[in-house]
Amino acid sequence: MMETLQALAEPNRFQIVELLRDRPRPVGDMVHRLGLRQPQVSKHLRVLSDAGLVDVRVDAQRRIYALRPAPLKELEVWIERYRRIWEGNFQRLDGVLAELKAKEKKRGRTKRKSTAEKQRNIESNHAERPGGRHDPRL
Amino acid sequence: MMETLQALAEPNRFQIVELLRDRPRPVGDMVHRLGLRQPQVSKHLRVLSDAGLVDVRVDAQRRIYALRPAPLKELEVWIERYRRIWEGNFQRLDGVLAELKAKEKKRGRTKRKSTAEKQRNIESNHAERPGGRHDPRL
């Protein structure tokens, strides 16, 4: 899993995987399309191979690389476990409220901010660090 | 997409995301559970935030981090496009055969290896580089 992610996190390797999605390919083909030099492609393929993401067939001097499904499937299974995060709206109602409730209990009865003031502070601030770092959709 | 993968590819950040899967958490909580030092956790959170993977709520001195669904959903959509690779068995029948056929055509009628010999060469060799680099399941 970690190994899969690390392999995919490199842009050129990601492109290689994208190329292999269509069909298996010999190294030279990818060298073309990626505009990388052959040794570099071979090295990236080595990493992908070590991660179990690709599979080689030998055809004379050529090596034909193909995707192996297992790691990608594993990744998909992992991500499925996060599904509820964008389906149900757990997070807000359960987690944070419990958090806050615990806090209320801990600090005894003392002078404290009005509910309104506290609300302001607690509000989600997507736009805190400016520079459009994540899109507002969803 | 690339940014998401790069963020997740670091083991500690991956763990942070796993922690946040259950519920939003303040930084100190994660510092505990991860056994990292506070500045390190803050920096990782910064990366996750820049990648749009997490979201902050300010509660007094505390920052409560929560997962944002968008990037994960995007990742899931991406991986869905690979689904056919472990469902249909395209790869073999389509891609490689076309590849070989093209090759046959290119080289004219010359003395060449018997079909049997060629078959041997072309066989998939999972076990080429020893050391169990990928599991044979699937």
Place this chain on the structure above:
DNA sequence: GAAGAATATGTCTTGACAAGAATATACTCA
């Protein structure tokens, strides 16, 4: 307003890794 708590930021060092260049290996065909 001073002390303490929770978190963020800056700087430095070190290790990992990608790219480049040169070379090795393996196969084909004449």
Place this chain on the structure above:
DNA sequence: TGAGTATATTCTTGTCAAGACATATTCTTC
């Protein structure tokens, strides 16, 4: 067997990022 083709490996170098440590920032409470 020798030339050519396709791919892998080795070595070096530069870049970037993670960890450690010190310090800044912001809020709370007394």
